[in-house]
Amino acid sequence: MSRVLVTGGAGFLGSHLCDRLLRDGHDVLCVDNFFTGSKRNVAHLLDEPYFELMRHDVTFPLYVEVDRIFNLACPASPVHYQHDPVQTTKTSVHGAINMLGLAKRVKARILQASTSEVYGDPEVHPQREDYWGRVNPIGFRSCYDEGKRCAETLFFDYHRQHGMDIKVVRIFNTYGPRMHPDDGRVVSNFIVQALKGEDITIYGDGSQTRSFCYVDDLIEAMVRMMESGPGFTGPVNIGNPVEHTMLQLAEKVLALVGGRSKLVFRPLPADDPRQRQPDITLAKDRLGWQPTVGIDDGLRETIAYFRRLLEA
Ligand SMILES: NC(=O)c1ccc[n+]([C@@H]2O[C@H](COP(=O)([O-])OP(=O)(O)OC[C@H]3O[C@@H](n4cnc5c(N)ncnc54)[C@H](O)[C@@H]3O)[C@@H](O)[C@H]2O)c1
Numbered sequence: 001m002s003r004v005l006v007t008g009g010a011g012f013l014g015s016h017l018c019d020r021l022l023r024d025g026h027d028v029l030c031v032d033n034f035f036t037g038s039k040r041n042v043a044h045l046l047d048e049p050y051f052e053l054m055r056h057d058v059t060f061p062l063y064v065e066v067d068r069i070f071n072l073a074c075p076a077s078p079v080h081y082q083h084d085p086v087q088t089t090k091t092s093v094h095g096a097i098n099m100l101g102l103a104k105r106v107k108a109r110i111l112q113a114s115t116s117e118v119y120g121d122p123e124v125h126p127q128r129e130d131y132w133g134r135v136n137p138i139g140f141r142s143c144y145d146e147g148k149r150c151a152e153t154l155f156f157d158y159h160r161q162h163g164m165d166i167k168v169v170r171i172f173n174t175y176g177p178r179m180h181p182d183d184g185r186v187v188s189n190f191i192v193q194a195l196k197g198e199d200i201t202i203y204g205d206g207s208q209t210r211s212f213c214y215v216d217d218l219i220e221a222m223v224r225m226m227e228s229g230p231g232f233t234g235p236v237n238i239g240n241p242v243e244h245t246m247l248q249l250a251e252k253v254l255a256l257v258g259g260r261s262k263l264v265f266r267p268l269p270a271d272d273p274r275q276r277q278p279d280i281t282l283a284k285d286r287l288g289w290q291p292t293v294g295i296d297d298g299l300r301e302t303i304a305y306f307r308r309l310l311e312a
Contacts, residue, residue: 001050003027003065005108007058007099008072010037012178013113013171013215017070020219022048029064033057036075041178058095059087062102068226069110071099074148076115077183078141078269085143092147093154100158103165111167111226112155114235116276117145118170126277129170129235152235159233167225167232172239172278176215176298177305187212190250191299191306194257204268206247211277213240214298217291224287232286239278240291256299 004021008014009030014037021028027050030042034055045051056062058073074091075081081088096112103110119127120135135145152168159166175187182192193200221238244252250263283289 001025001027002067003029004068004070005029005031005064005066006070006072007031007095008037008074008113010034010039010041010053011072012041012076012176012180013174013218014070014072015041015178016176016215016219017072017222018042018045018051020223022051024223026050028052029054029066031056031058031062032073036077036080036180036183058098059090061098064102065106066108069099069103069108070113070222070226071096071110072113074113074144077180077185078144079182079184080180081144082140085140088143089147092144092151096151096154100154100164104158104162109165109167109226110155111169111222112151113222114152114168114170115144115148116170116172116237116239116278117141118149118152119276120145122276125275126241126279127237128279129237129282156233165230167228168234168236169222169225170235170237170278171218172213172237172276173210174213174215174218174239176302179302181306181309186210186246186249187299187302188306190253191257191303192310194253194259194261195303195306195310197259197261199262199264200250200254202246202250202263202265204246205265206250206263207245208268209243209245209275209277210249211240211243212249212295212298213238213291214293214301217293221283221287221289224289228287236282236286237278237280238283238289239280241278241280242295243277244295252295253299253303256296256303
């Protein structure tokens with residue numbers, strides 16, 4: 001049994017990670033300031049003897065004894081991370097410094113939840129880990145993109161300078177139960193609009209593509225990465241390479257939910273990438289991992305979750 005710290009553990013991905021780590025027999029400390037996460041996401045774990053929930057903001061130092069740190073704390077959706085952009089950069093950068101400092105003191109292995117946003121609006125397609133990205137440093141998304149890029153820099157500098165045992169995963173769009181209903185992300189948006197019988201909003205002409213990874217696949221990859229050999233730092237892409245246009249996704253959601261929603265088109269927001277698709281060759285080679293959940297199965301689970309949430 002390892003003592004595992006999950007920052008951002010009450011969020012969408014973090015709560016699924018806590019579930020998994022407890023199932024694997026670990027002692028889990030979930031740290032969250034509940035900015036976008038909620039106690040509801042981990043309420044079912046509160047009576048577990050090996051689960052502990054701590055309210056804490058990672059921009060402040062933390063002193064705990066742990067063997068492993070999964071650093072997920074950071075709002076992930078544009079509406080949330082643009083709400084207080086200075087705090088978003090602080091969470092990524094000061095949060096990384098604080099968690100790396102903790103890992104250094106207690107000699108813990110530490111994994112950073114980075115993002116495909118480090119590639120910005122890419123000129124190469126699909127994106128491989130050795131592509132450096134095309135990121136606007138002064139735009140509305142920069143607090144997130146540049147914050148995450150700086151966090152990666154810090155991870156690799158701590159690794160080179162202090163010999164620390166680091167792991168970096170670059171997460172591509174992930175969806176599943178416990179996503180926020182109002183976070184403006186495309187999967188939750190479409191599902192909630194369809195369930196409420198509202199029009200489904202498509203930005204641009206709907207021809208821009210995204211690839212979507214189901215949360216269970218993502219968590220499997222993160223756990224494999226954490227337990228991979230000490231020589232392998234990443235960064236490693238984790239995502240589902242199967243691409244869908246926004247129009248295809250909207251039609252799929254509509255077909256699965258049923259109802260009478262119409263598709264409506266709105267202007268594309270600034271800096272919105274046209275296309276994003278992971279090259280997961282490295283994850284396949286080094287982690288023996290690839291996604292197993294198809295979009296229809298994943299959407300069904302997610303729709304069932306939102307249906308329960310909206311009916312509650
Ligand atoms: N979901 C995705 O598709 C996706 C894609 C790429 C990267 N990621 C990364 O994965 C991580 C988790 O994303 P998510 O989708 O679960 O988002 P989320 O917003 O549901 O979870 C983030 C969690 O971090 C917490 N948090 C935010 N600021 C904090 C702070 N200063 N101190 C402590 N806790 C704080 C929030 O309250 C929340 O519980 C994030 O780092 C995100 O950047 C997610």
